[in-house]
Amino acid sequence: MTNSVHDEIADQTPRRQVARRTGRRPGQSGTREAILAAAQRQFARLGYDRTSIRAVAAEAGVDQKLVTHYFGSKQQLFVAAVELPVAPADLAAILTGNQRKLGERLARYVILELLDRPDARNSMTGVIRAAASEPEAARMVRELLMREIWSPAAELLGSDNAELRVTLLASQLFGLIMARCIVAAEPLASLPGERLAAAIAPTLHHYLTGPI
Amino acid sequence: MTNSVHDEIADQTPRRQVARRTGRRPGQSGTREAILAAAQRQFARLGYDRTSIRAVAAEAGVDQKLVTHYFGSKQQLFVAAVELPVAPADLAAILTGNQRKLGERLARYVILELLDRPDARNSMTGVIRAAASEPEAARMVRELLMREIWSPAAELLGSDNAELRVTLLASQLFGLIMARCIVAAEPLASLPGERLAAAIAPTLHHYLTGPI
Numbered sequence: 001m002t003n004s005v006h007d008e009i010a011d012q013t014p015r016r017q018v019a020r021r022t023g024r025r026p027g028q029s030g031t032r033e034a035i036l037a038a039a040q041r042q043f044a045r046l047g048y049d050r051t052s053i054r055a056v057a058a059e060a061g062v063d064q065k066l067v068t069h070y071f072g073s074k075q076q077l078f079v080a081a082v083e084l085p086v087a088p089a090d091l092a093a094i095l096t097g098n099q100r101k102l103g104e105r106l107a108r109y110v111i112l113e114l115l116d117r118p119d120a121r122n123s124m125t126g127v128i129r130a131a132a133s134e135p136e137a138a139r140m141v142r143e144l145l146m147r148e149i150w151s152p153a154a155e156l157l158g159s160d161n162a163e164l165r166v167t168l169l170a171s172q173l174f175g176l177i178m179a180r181c182i183v184a185a186e187p188l189a190s191l192p193g194e195r196l197a198a199a200i201a202p203t204l205h206h207y208l209t210g211p212i
Numbered sequence: 213m214t215n216s217v218h219d220e221i222a223d224q225t226p227r228r229q230v231a232r233r234t235g236r237r238p239g240q241s242g243t244r245e246a247i248l249a250a251a252q253r254q255f256a257r258l259g260y261d262r263t264s265i266r267a268v269a270a271e272a273g274v275d276q277k278l279v280t281h282y283f284g285s286k287q288q289l290f291v292a293a294v295e296l297p298v299a300p301a302d303l304a305a306i307l308t309g310n311q312r313k314l315g316e317r318l319a320r321y322v323i324l325e326l327l328d329r330p331d332a333r334n335s336m337t338g339v340i341r342a343a344a345s346e347p348e349a350a351r352m353v354r355e356l357l358m359r360e361i362w363s364p365a366a367e368l369l370g371s372d373n374a375e376l377r378v379t380l381l382a383s384q385l386f387g388l389i390m391a392r393c394i395v396a397a398e399p400l401a402s403l404p405g406e407r408l409a410a411a412i413a414p415t416l417h418h419y420l421t422g423p424i
Binding site: 049128129131132133134138141142145146150163164167168170171172173174175176178179180182183184185186187188189191198199200202203206207210212 | 261340341343344345346350353354357358362375376379380382383384385386387388390391392394395396397398399400401403410411412414415418419422424
């Protein structure tokens with residue numbers, strides 16, 4: 001019985017897919033697109049720290065000034081280029097499945113499918129680090145998350161205070177990224193993912209379904 | 213009865229005091245101390261963003277290169293200079309009072325006495341922003357929090373898994389600072405402090421006393 005419960009949860013946890021945002025930037029020039037594509041390749045290859053505006057410009061074959069003209073800072077370029085590793089289908093599968101297991105399913109997805117996978121972890125920590133760097137990047141992160149995750153999630157929930165519930169969830173998830181991946185607060189940072197998911201599941205369940 | 217419960221909690225919530233860390237840096241030179249003192253004044257007066265290594269050097273009356281020699285980056289200078297707005301007496305009052313109200317008392321303290329007071333908020337957001345900026349600053353933040361808050365708090369708790377409980381708490385509190393003060397995720401960011409404290413109290417209570 002214990003195993004079948006775990007299998008059930010594993011079955012309900014969607015495989016991580018990368019969200020594609022086709023058609024998101026209408027009217028943009030070929031130059032802007034070339035810069036974005038070069039930035040995506042470099043951030044993926046080198047990570048957030050070792051990517052520079054100069055190297056992105058060189059890879060895109062444009063002058064460095066054009067990169068700052070279109071995107072401002074490296075942080076803003078990152079937020080414009082990042083593909084959040086959360087697909088709409090994942091959100092729907094998590095939030096509309098068996099309601100009794102909501103917190104558990106979401107906790108397992110966030111820890112096992114996002115934070116503990118290197119590519120998704122790099123995207124998530126990059127988003128946090130960009131947001132913390134400067135107000136303009138923070139604004140862009142807020143709009144990105146609102147558009148791609150918070151609004152669709154609130155709509156899927158459809159409950160009282162859905163928007164507040166979603167941002168309470170976000171607060172715990174922001175903090176998990178900080179504590180586990182950026183500050184590396186021990187013993188949380190090295191705790192096996194399954195155990196960490198079990199520890200935070202009641203929190204996520206409370207935010208999604210409890211009195212707030 | 214409702215009022216008396218609130219009064220009781222208010223009475224149990226210690227007034228915020230600024231921790232003094234006297235004698236923390238033995239053997240440091242007068243130059244290093246002068247730089248730190250100038251940095252503390254400037255960060256307090258101008259905030260994190262508008263403080264520069266150049267202006268700190270000028271105020272301390274030393275060459276800018278000496279500031280980077282002693283402290284590396286502006287982020288590291290900030291972490292060295294910051295006085296965490298959490299006094300040991302506050303921690304003890306919160307963690308050793310009525311155990312049934314632990315989560316509620318801690319939530320009210322964090323929201324009402326730290327995040328919603330401009331000076332304490334500036335310290336806390338500066339710590340998060342420094343930690344997110346570069347690995348060396350993240351390491352310094354980890355050691356600062358471990359020494360000043362996490363270790364004493366785990367000792368005060370004295371329960372099973374106390375260190376893990378404390379870092380789980382830290383994860384929610386990191387994320388609250390991100391969501392309320394840095395990313396400004398609405399409606400959480402504008403929620404009245406009393407209401408936000410009530411929403412997160414069960415989470416903090418779970419991390420402090422629940423099965424994890």
